[in-house]
Amino acid sequence: MAANNSGSEPRIPEDVTLEDEAEAEAKGKAPAASSSATTTMNRSGSRPQLDLSGAAIHGTLEDRNPTILLPNQSDDISHLALDIGGSLIKLVYFSRHADQPTEDKRKLSTKRRLEIFTGARRSYPVLGGRLHFVKFETGKLNECLDFISSKQLHRGGVDSPSWRSGAQPDNIVIKATGGGAFKYADLFKERLGVSLEKEDEMDCLVAGANFLLKAIRHEAFTHMDGQKEYVQIDQNDLFPYLLVNVGSGVSIIKVDGHGKFQRVSGTNVGGGTYWGLGRLMTECKSFDELLELSQRGDNSTIDMLVGDIYGGLDYSKIGLSASTIASSFGKTISDNKELSDYRPEDISLSLLRMISYNIGQISYLNALRYGLKRIFFGGFFIRGHAYTMDTISFAVHFWSKGEAKAMFLRHEGFLGALGAFMSYEKHGLDDLSAHHLVERFPMGAPYVGGKIHGPPLGDLNEKISWMEKFVQKGTQITAPVPMGAPATTGMGGFERPTSKGDILRSDASAALNVGVLHLVPSLDVFPLLEDPKTYEPNTIDLDHDEFKYWFTILSDHLPDLVEKAVASEGGTDDAKRRGDAFAHAFSAHLARLTEEPAAYGKFGLANLLELREECLREFQFFDAYVSIKQRENEASLAVLPDLLMELDSMDEEDRLLALIEGVLAANIFDWGSKACVDLYNQGTIIEIYRMSRKKMQRPWRIDDFDTFKSRMLKKDQPYKSALISVDNAGADVVLGMLPLAREFLRRGVEVVLVANSLPALNDITANELPEIVAEAAKHCGILRKAAEAGGLIVDAMAGIQGDTKDEPASVPLMVVENGCGSPCIDFRQVSSELAAAAKDADLLILEGMGRSLHTNLNARFKCDALKLAMVKNQRLAEKLFNGNIYDCICKFEPVS
């Protein structure tokens, strides 16, 4: 590590937790269920009891399962668990979300209409908060104790009342597993005043693995020939499986269910053997050094190969090629050499292959014995090392003739700690599903990778200073780590795993990043997805070339984005510092992903675009485009009455075409597209809008308008409820989507406008939308009646023109947030509000490049879907449609 903290130990931004995140969240994040406590909670004696004083029901009494707020209850104490191993201490801890601000009336009204009950029907509600993963070297136990102490994790975090009052709660018990839970119990008592409650290691491993495989979508991956491929595990088809924990020794466990497992076998030849023999035979001072050495090794100088026995020929009768290892270390018996005559690199590689193959083979034999197809490998020996994983995979593949699969886990180092964490009496976390968890990678992620953590960084200022230090040090951290030479292996094993040299990395760089798991109980799977299991939001795979292209696009866009972000915060010196830090943090993520595209799990373009927004929020830029959005909203609202008049003068068919044209034309207002931003310098927004409308030549690149029109005009089968997902502020929503929504309302179709929960580029948010609707409603009776019916206009609308007393009751117009803070949408994780609104919808309209091209172009829904967008990127137009920039897409997919 390069960062230095006044010459002392490297100080690493705690890639997992940042105090000010809670603050950021309080300012604008999508709401999560606020409190989790129920009066029936029965906690173990090892946990502090609930403080029920001052308890009050939050929400209305009609709610079936109202949230109960416990104002005097501290953040859930003891949400810290440890796995203290021989070389590493792993910590898993949980931090609660800051209390949510009270909801406004408009939201409650929509909520009631949609009958949403958060936290319903659970005896232990899922908590909103974050799960953090941190590692320390066991040799630096004091650092770990300092960390716990500085964050007051053993006392429920720095926000807990006990911490604020300085009171020392009696007899705090922390769950711990691993040998160190016994060895260091006294030290924990002495330094922190806590008792360690020991949990069985095997129980913890299994509980940890079960949790990960159930709750995290892309937790497991295969690793063959240097290629990582994430595997989607079907939760209903998880058991039984074989869990192979390769620590110093190896445990082989057959897992049949939650808490149901049996240690069926094991071997004493494991990680300790590799390290022990390696230490004796080389001068390596650490496991990692030995592993690193293996990457430059050639095992054919040490291992006896089939070719050595058969004069360079294959033994094809039994399927062994000349490069197959006949006998590990076998060549050394005939050589008249001393240990010092062999290269340590070659010794390390021969050892690694011997042990990895052996583990792979024994594991497979056990899988065979119990008829299991899936084998998950974990434990400190694996540690994300590409060659180790390839070798084990190769052995399993070779012996099973491709029948069985070796799989690895992104959080494999934390199985035990997670299991210990799960062993606290019910805290609701075991109720989690994949859609409740969002993994985020804070600014430290590109730097620390899987490395050991130092003390935490306390506040935003410290984070910025840390970034600045790195910048001064140049790019050494973000530069790719040098690789071993291609074909480092020299010769094969049983066969040669063809792990490509340029993919093999040293342990440190190959280590997979583990982000912070955000637990968001209010997220749901969109109920109208045709098949959530096969749904893939991203349209294009971010392969190497594609990533390179987007790397350039996003890097080029950075200066402009920073300028907007800084201006949005008043252009102060502080904002400039934050802007620079943001740019460096985001560039570091990009560099890390260029080096190792799978470092953050399965990562598509949608994730990349979201990461940029998250990075902005991390440096407290909450709405970089706020003034641009305001300016464009005002300009568009000023011309809306004329547009509505023009539309009202048309007959039904022409109007429908003009409306769709209007949506497509106005989608040009996209501050995320380089080409469009260049255009904005050439005219006012109204001029550009007019120009864009004029260019609307049909047929569009995808043009299903006629089918859509026929469906719309079917008098005997009108739509009942339309979900309309809007995109950008300004002309896009005001002159494009609102008039379209109004058309549905005038036809008696209920409309739910769906907008982002958090800002992303110049996207309109669900919070901003009611005001725009109210403003538009001043000039339009249809919108006004519908907005009133939908509870969008709650206050007496001063300034409304015209009298609506005699108008018939209207279908409602409502607004819901989508649960996202990104220009794209992943329908596996949307707000419960949107999920509830979707239940009655028979038409879904997706608008914009992010939500209907980058994501969801190929998504299938259970209701009719209309996808509308202007393509504002030449390469994307070519790739997806063989078309050109500014092409328009009108894709209608009726269900029948």
Ligand SMILES: CC(C)(COP(=O)(O)O)[C@@H](O)C(=O)NCCC(=O)O
């Ligand atoms: C971020 C966006 C998806 C937003 O587009 P929108 O959904 O607003 O139509 C789009 O601006 C984009 O892909 N921009 C990068 C490509 C470029 O600058 O050409």
Ligand SMILES: [Mn+2]
């Ligand atoms: Mn947008």
